[in-house]
Amino acid sequence: MVIGGDTMHGFLKGNALLACCALGVASPSLAATQGSAGATSTGTVGISATVPGRVQISGLSDIVFGTVDPAVAAANSENVCVWSNTSGKGYTVTATGSGASNAFALSDGTNSLAYAVEWAGSSGQSAGTALVSGTALGGLSTTAANPTCSSGPVATASLIVRMTAANLQAAVASSYTGTLTLVVAPQ
Amino acid sequence: MPRHFPSAAHGRRTGRGAARRLIVGALGAICSILPSASHASAADKVRISALSDLSFGIITNFAADSVRSESLCLYAKSPPLDQYRITASGSGPGGSFDLTSGSDNLPYEVQWSASAGQSVGVPLMANQPLTAQQATASVDDCSKGAATTASLVVVVRSAAVSAASSGSYTGTLTLLVAPE
Numbered sequence: 001m002v003i004g005g006d007t008m009h010g011f012l013k014g015n016a017l018l019a020c021c022a023l024g025v026a027s028p029s030l031a032a033t034q035g036s037a038g039a040t041s042t043g044t045v046g047i048s049a050t051v052p053g054r055v056q057i058s059g060l061s062d063i064v065f066g067t068v069d070p071a072v073a074a075a076n077s078e079n080v081c082v083w084s085n086t087s088g089k090g091y092t093v094t095a096t097g098s099g100a101s102n103a104f105a106l107s108d109g110t111n112s113l114a115y116a117v118e119w120a121g122s123s124g125q126s127a128g129t130a131l132v133s134g135t136a137l138g139g140l141s142t143t144a145a146n147p148t149c150s151s152g153p154v155a156t157a158s159l160i161v162r163m164t165a166a167n168l169q170a171a172v173a174s175s176y177t178g179t180l181t182l183v184v185a186p187q
Numbered sequence: 188m189p190r191h192f193p194s195a196a197h198g199r200r201t202g203r204g205a206a207r208r209l210i211v212g213a214l215g216a217i218c219s220i221l222p223s224a225s226h227a228s229a230a231d232k233v234r235i236s237a238l239s240d241l242s243f244g245i246i247t248n249f250a251a252d253s254v255r256s257e258s259l260c261l262y263a264k265s266p267p268l269d270q271y272r273i274t275a276s277g278s279g280p281g282g283s284f285d286l287t288s289g290s291d292n293l294p295y296e297v298q299w300s301a302s303a304g305q306s307v308g309v310p311l312m313a314n315q316p317l318t319a320q321q322a323t324a325s326v327d328d329c330s331k332g333a334a335t336t337a338s339l340v341v342v343v344r345s346a347a348v349s350a351a352s353s354g355s356y357t358g359t360l361t362l363l364v365a366p367e
Contacts, residue, residue, distance in 0.1 A: 030359070035235040035236055040365045041364045044359050047286060047341060048357045049355075147249065
């Protein structure tokens, strides 16, 4: 889209973040037993291990809108991998932008261009639940078989970014960039 | 009432039979006390002690295998080689090496070394004896000589950790030692 002879670009950069939280579970009480001397001897060893709740988001790519037409709303989506090891494979996702007060906004250094973020708990989606900057969206679950989706489904969620025609029309013609940060946590 | 005595001929046959049985019995007795590397005798004695629980704590590195090992006292008096066999069984189904957390499980591997201070050993299969292990303890509680003479190694593979649900896992590993 050409506005006043200049081009307008939207550029979003995703960051893969890993969140973890330790379980507040007390170590189990075990007690090794010693064998006695004889024709055979038997001893036992208690073994314990705690696997903390973990999640991982991967498979993120930068989102490039290129030159957009201010008369038409723009949208872009991508498939990502989210893995969770909780018993229900649940997670939350929290997004923050690089605008003022973590707003979802691109910038050219002086001017800003607002955008919206949506999240879907399955891949291949072009629409999802709207995210509010800094507010966790919960109730999500994943089908990822491992932290990077190297086996099983290669993607488990969709990230959608939108710019309304009104916001495009209100923006000064320029090249805009920004960073969208996504934090996932076990649930 | 007249008593019936065996005839002289019958007595000679009986005597030869008894002699044969005596010879066979003597040979059997001799064979039974001959030292054997593969069969333990009633006098053989073994003991496993100085065992401690193994705790992995919170596994934070999902990308690397988690390993815990301990040195223990393994005594075997089984002349002439003082060898033993060891059989491990876990508390999972069928004696499998599995830790559990409710309905979730976390598999692990077991290794054995016939010397102390080792962090790598020979893999043990659940319920399958590892044979021809050499004992070096001089007394059954290792109160003299080396305090420990063997190593137990437990490994939780990174793939197993990544595949496991979060939780606190426990299990019991039983070690049965027998002379050879």
